[in-house]
Amino acid sequence: xxxxxxxxxxxxxxxxxxxxxxxxxxxxxxxxxxxxxxxxxxxxxxxxxxxxxxxxxxxxxxxxxxxxxxxxxxxxxxxxxxxxxxxxxxxxxxxxxxxxxxxxxxxxxxxxxxxxxxxxxxxxxxxxxxxxxxxxxxxxxxxxxxxxxxxxxxxxxxxxxxxxxxxxxxxxxxxxxxxxxxxxxxxxxxxxxxxxxxxxxxxxxxxxxxxxxxxxxxxxxxxxxxxxxxxxxxxxxxxxxxxxxxxxxxxxxxxxxxxxxxxxxxxxxxxxxxxxxxxxxxxxxxxxxxxxxxxxxxxxxxxxxxxxxxxxxxxxxxxxxxxxxxxxxxxxxxxxxxxxxxxxxxxxxxxxxxxxxxxxxxxxxxxxxxxxxxx
Amino acid sequence: xxxxxxxxxxxxxxxxxxxxxxxxxxxxxxxxxxxxxxxxxxxxxxxxxxxxxxxxxxxxxxxxxxxxxxxxxxxxxxxxxxxxxxxxxxxxxxxxxxxxxxxxxxxxxxxxxxxxxxxxxxxxxxxxxxxxxxxxxxxxxxxxxxxxxxxxxxxxxxxxxxxxxxxxxxxxxxxxxxxxxxxxxxxxxxxxxxxxxxxxxxxxxxxxxxxxxxxxxxxxxxxxxxxxxxxxxxxxxxxxxxxxxxxxxxxxxxxxxxxxxxxxxxxxxxxxxxxxxxxxxxxxxxxxxxxxxxxxxxxxxxxxxxxxxxxxxxxxxxxxxxxxxxxxxxxxxxxxxxxxxxxxxxxxxxxxxxxxxxxxxxxxxxxxxxxxxxxxxxxxxxxxxxxxxxxxxxxxxxxxxxxxxxxxxx
Numbered sequence: 001x002x003x004x005x006x007x008x009x010x011x012x013x014x015x016x017x018x019x020x021x022x023x024x025x026x027x028x029x030x031x032x033x034x035x036x037x038x039x040x041x042x043x044x045x046x047x048x049x050x051x052x053x054x055x056x057x058x059x060x061x062x063x064x065x066x067x068x069x070x071x072x073x074x075x076x077x078x079x080x081x082x083x084x085x086x087x088x089x090x091x092x093x094x095x096x097x098x099x100x101x102x103x104x105x106x107x108x109x110x111x112x113x114x115x116x117x118x119x120x121x122x123x124x125x126x127x128x129x130x131x132x133x134x135x136x137x138x139x140x141x142x143x144x145x146x147x148x149x150x151x152x153x154x155x156x157x158x159x160x161x162x163x164x165x166x167x168x169x170x171x172x173x174x175x176x177x178x179x180x181x182x183x184x185x186x187x188x189x190x191x192x193x194x195x196x197x198x199x200x201x202x203x204x205x206x207x208x209x210x211x212x213x214x215x216x217x218x219x220x221x222x223x224x225x226x227x228x229x230x231x232x233x234x235x236x237x238x239x240x241x242x243x244x245x246x247x248x249x250x251x252x253x254x255x256x257x258x259x260x261x262x263x264x265x266x267x268x269x270x271x272x273x274x275x276x277x278x279x280x281x282x283x284x285x286x287x288x289x290x291x292x293x294x295x296x297x298x299x300x301x302x303x304x305x306x307x308x309x310x311x312x313x314x315x316x317x318x319x320x321x322x323x324x325x326x327x328x329x330x331x332x333x334x335x336x337x338x339x340x341x342x343x344x345x346x347x348x349x350x351x352x353x354x355x356x357x358x359x360x361x362x363x364x365x366x367x368x369x370x371x372x373x374x375x
Numbered sequence: 376x377x378x379x380x381x382x383x384x385x386x387x388x389x390x391x392x393x394x395x396x397x398x399x400x401x402x403x404x405x406x407x408x409x410x411x412x413x414x415x416x417x418x419x420x421x422x423x424x425x426x427x428x429x430x431x432x433x434x435x436x437x438x439x440x441x442x443x444x445x446x447x448x449x450x451x452x453x454x455x456x457x458x459x460x461x462x463x464x465x466x467x468x469x470x471x472x473x474x475x476x477x478x479x480x481x482x483x484x485x486x487x488x489x490x491x492x493x494x495x496x497x498x499x500x501x502x503x504x505x506x507x508x509x510x511x512x513x514x515x516x517x518x519x520x521x522x523x524x525x526x527x528x529x530x531x532x533x534x535x536x537x538x539x540x541x542x543x544x545x546x547x548x549x550x551x552x553x554x555x556x557x558x559x560x561x562x563x564x565x566x567x568x569x570x571x572x573x574x575x576x577x578x579x580x581x582x583x584x585x586x587x588x589x590x591x592x593x594x595x596x597x598x599x600x601x602x603x604x605x606x607x608x609x610x611x612x613x614x615x616x617x618x619x620x621x622x623x624x625x626x627x628x629x630x631x632x633x634x635x636x637x638x639x640x641x642x643x644x645x646x647x648x649x650x651x652x653x654x655x656x657x658x659x660x661x662x663x664x665x666x667x668x669x670x671x672x673x674x675x676x677x678x679x680x681x682x683x684x685x686x687x688x689x690x691x692x693x694x695x696x697x698x699x700x701x702x703x704x705x706x707x708x709x710x711x712x713x714x715x716x717x718x719x720x721x722x723x724x725x726x727x728x729x730x731x732x733x734x735x736x737x738x739x740x741x742x743x744x745x746x747x748x749x750x751x752x753x754x755x756x757x758x759x760x761x762x763x764x765x766x767x768x769x770x771x772x773x774x775x776x777x778x779x780x781x782x783x784x785x
Contacts (some may be wrong), residue, residue, distance in 0.1 A: 115533055116533050117411075118410060118411040119411060119533075119534075120410045120411045121410040121411055122410075125410075128402075129402075132402060170587075174744055174745065174748045174749075175744075175748075177747075177748030177749065177751070178748065178751040182755070244591060245591050245594065245595055247591075247594045247595050248590060248591045248594040248595070251594055258537060258587075261536075261537045262537040262538060262587045264538045271536075272505070272536075
C-alpha cells in the first residue's frame with residue numbers, strides 16, 4: 001500500500017503551477033532589479049510585466065513541444081528531432097543554462113548573506129554549506145522536491161509579501177511618473193533582462209511526461225504560475241521605484257533590500273527588517289536551487305544511461321565549487337550573468353520554437369497529447 | 376581472508392555510513408557555528424558621531440598626539456568623534472554624581488573609515504555602528520568637503536541605518552557629543568527621541584530629512600536641507616535648517632521658513648499658528664492645528680508655469696491673550712478667527728516659498744519633481760534652464776481653516 005512517504009513521480013497541473021512559481025520566485029528578487037532599473041528607468045516595472053507575458057509564451061511553446069512527445073522528455077526527443085550531434089549540443093545548452101544559473105545565484109546569494117548578515121564569514125563557507133544543502137535536496141525524487149516546494153512556498157511567500165507591503169509607508173507615486181519613460185524603447189529592450197526573474201520554467205521540457213493529463217490544462221496551470229510571478233515581480237519593482245526612485249534604485253546593488261531597510265514602523269521596537277527579509281529569502285533561494293541542480297543531473301543521467309542522477313549531483317559538487325571560485329571577480333560574474341541571459345533567452349525563443357517546428361515537419365501525423373477534462 | 380563473508384554487505388554499508396557521518400561532522404565543524412558572533416558586552420555600540428575640521432596645529436596637545444596616527448595618504452583634515460555606550464551602566468560615584476552612560480573617543484585623519492578603524496586602538500570593544508542614531512557635521516566640515524563625500528562611508532556600510540539622522544551645527548560637532556543630556560540618555564538616543572516630537576513642532580525640519588531621503592534627493596539632483604543643532608553650556612536645541620544646493624552648504628533657514636515649507640508640503644499634521652490681535656498687536660491668539668492636508672500642483676498655461684498650493688487645517692484655539700480687552704470668545708468670533716488664521720497660514724506658506732525661491736533652493740527637488748512628473752512635456756523643454764526659471768515661478772497659495780474647539784474654558 002502506498003504511503004505519503006513513498007516516492008511520487010507524478011505531478012498534478014496545480015503542482016506544476018507551484019513548481020514554476022517556486023523556481024521563479026527565488027534569488028533574483030534581490031539580485032536582479034538593479035540592472036533592470038538601470039536599463040529601463042522608472043519604466044522597469046512595465047518590462048517586468050511584459051516579461052511575464054513573453055516568458056509565458058516561451059513556456060506555452062515548450063508545453064506544445066511536449067505535447068508532440070507526450071511520454072518523452074527532451075533527452076529522448078531532441079536527438080530524434082535534430083540528430084545525435086545537434087540534439088546533444090542543444091541538450092548541453094540546456095544543462096549549461098541550469099548549471100550556470102545555479103553558480104550565478106550561489107555567488108549572489110553567498111555574497112548578499114555574507115555582506116549583510118555575516119561580514120566575517122567567508123562567502124565560500126556560506127556557498128559550500130548551501131551547495132551541500134541544495135545537493136541533498138536535488139538528490140530526492142520529484143515528489144519529495146515538489147512537497148518541499150509546496151511547503152516552502154506557502155510558508156515563506158506570505159511573510160515576504162507582507163514585508164514588502166509595509167514598504168508602502170515610504171511609497172511616492174510621483175516617483176513612477178511619467179509612467180512611460182522618455183525613451184520607451186528602453187522598456188522593450190529591458191524585457192530580455194527579465195529572464196533572470198522568470199527563469200526555471202525550462203524544467204517543463206523535462207517533467208512534461210510526469211504531469212497528469214486530466215484536469216486543469218497545463219497551459220492554464222503555467223499561466224497561473226506566470227500570473228502569480230508577474231504580479232509579485234511587478235509589485236516589487238513598482239514599490240522599489242516608488243520608494244527609492246529609479247535613479248537611487250539603479251545606484252544600489254540590492255535595491256529591494258534597501259526598500260525593506262528603510263521601513264520604520266512608528267511606535268514599535270521592530271527595526272532592521274531587512275534581516276528578517278534575508279531570513280525569509282534563504283528558503284526561497286533553496287526552492288529555486290534544488291530544481292536548478294536536479295535538472296542538469298537528471299538530463300545527464302538519462303543521456304549517459306546512468307539510471308541514478310545522484311552520481312551526477314555528486315560529480316557537480318566539485319565542478320560547481322571550482323567554477324564558483326573562477327567566477328569570483330565581480331566583472332567576470334557580471335559578464336557571466338549577461339552571457340547567461342543571452343543563452344537563456346536564446347534557448348527559449350530559438351531552440352525550443354525551432355524544435356517544435358522541426359518536430360511538426362518531421363512527424364506531421366504523430367498522435368499528440370491533449371489535456372482531458374476530469375469529467 | 377574473509378572472516379564474516381555472509382556479513383560483508385552489511386560491513387560495507389556500515390563503513391559507508393561511517394564515512395558519511397565523518398564527512399558530515401567535518402562539514403559541520405567547518406561551516407556551523409558563527410564566525411560573526413560578538414557578545415553584547417564586547418560591543419562598543421556607537422550612538423552618535425561628530426565630524427569636525429581639524430585645525431593645523433604644529434604643537435598639538437598631548438591627548439591629540441596620542442589619539443593621532445600616521446596617515447599614508449592625504450592631509451589630516453577631519454576630526455571624528457564617536458559617542459560609545461558604556462554597557463556597564465552609569466555608576467554612582469562617591470561624590471554622588473552619576474557616571475555618564477557614554478564616553479567619547481576621537482581621531483584625526485582624512486578617511487572616516489580609516490579613523491574608525493584606528494580608534495579600535497583606543498578601545499577594548501568592537502565598534503558597532505548598527506545602532507547609530509545621529510551624525511553631526513560641523514558647518515566647517517561641510518563647507519570644506521560637501522555633504523555627499525562625507526556621507527559616502529555610511530552609504531556603503533550595510534550596518535548603518537537607512538533612517539539615521541544627520542544634523543548640522545555652526546560650531547564644533549564634538550561639543551554636541553560632549554553635551555550631558557538632562558535625562559541621562561546617550562546623546563544619540565536623546566536626539567532620536569527628540570526628533571519624534573517633530574510631528575507637533577514645525578520648527579524642526581525632521582520629516583523626510585533622514586539619510587535615506589537625503590540620498591534619494593541627491594541622487595536625483597535635488598537640493599537638501601538638514602536639521603540645525605546648536606549647543607551652549609547647558610542648553611541644546613534643534614530648530615531651523617541648514618540648506619544645501621545639491622550637496623554644497625549655502626546657509627541656514629530660520630524656523631518660520633521651515634514651518635512654511637513643511638505646511639506647504641503637507642508634512643505636518645500638528646502645528647501652532649499665531650496671529651496678533653488687531654487692536655492690541657502685542658497680544659496673540661494661537662491656534663493649535665490638529666489635522667491638516669496640503670496639495671501642491673503645477674499648472675502650465677501656454678509658456679507660463681505656475682503652482683497652486685491648497686492648504687486645509689482644522690484644530691483648536693490654544694491661547695487668546697486679549698481675553699481682558701475683548702472678553703470671552705463667543706461663537707460669532709470663531710469665523711473671524713478662522714479667516715485671520717487662514718490669512719496667516721497663507722502668508723506663512725507664501726513667505727517660505729518666496730525665501731526658497733530667493734535662495735534658488737528646492738528642498739529634495741520636490742518642486743522640480745512635481746513639474747517633471749505632472750507636466751512632463753513642459754519639463755523636457757525647460758529642464759536645462761530650471762535654475763533660472765524656478766525663482767520666477769508664481770505660487771498661488773490658498774488656505775482654509777476650521778476651528779473645531781475653543782478649548783475647555785470660554
